[in-house]
Amino acid sequence: MKYISSLLILVILVLSCQSSGDQKKSKQPSDQAQRSEAIYPTLPVELHKRLYDQVDYLDYIFHDLPFSMSQSEKPSVQTNIAYIGQGKVMGIPQGCKPVARQFYQIQGEIIFEADVYFSEGCQFYIFYENGQAKYANAMSENGIAFFNKIISQAIEASNQVRNQASGN
Numbered sequence: 420m421k422y423i424s425s426l427l428i429l430v431i432l433v434l435s436c437q438s439s440g441d442q443k444k445s446k447q448p449s450d451q452a453q454r455s456e457a458i459y460p461t462l463p464v465e466l467h468k469r470l471y472d473q474v475d476y477l478d479y480i481f482h483d484l485p486f487s488m489s490q491s492e493k494p495s496v497q498t499n500i501a502y503i504g505q506g507k508v509m510g511i512p513q514g515c516k517p518v519a520r521q522f523y524q525i526q527g528e529i530i531f532e533a534d535v536y537f538s539e540g541c542q543f544y545i546f547y548e549n550g551q552a553k554y555a556n557a558m559s560e561n562g563i564a565f566f567n568k569i570i571s572q573a574i575e576a577s578n579q580v581r582n583q584a585s586g587n
Contacts, residue, residue: 457507459555471500476524484573502562508543508555515541537566
């Protein structure tokens, strides 16, 4: 009898462990579903078109690089706005930080701002309206190439200045 009671308790324990394992498995798809949602919606097409058509000045302030950059020629401004891809941003990877803040202006008024994220596995924009994050878009391939070039040139120039200052 003792043997049957022990066996019965063991069977109950095994079954209860399996059911809790099933509960964990049933939670995984919902976790994955949460990760498959974008952190913010992408820019609406009409807003992207407005930026492309009406913005006449772009200003970049880089956080850790010793320069800023402005663009005021319409073709350059439009090319730069075209760097905003249509891909969704699914999350901000651990350790991913913005490298610059971008300001979009129409006739001297800042109408929109964006944080520019650019590092390995981290190439996107988060757009702000009235100081609040509102949209997020992946960076286009041309945008990635542009920022690679700009950042490489800035680092190279910074290294040259440092070498000249140290007498090398």
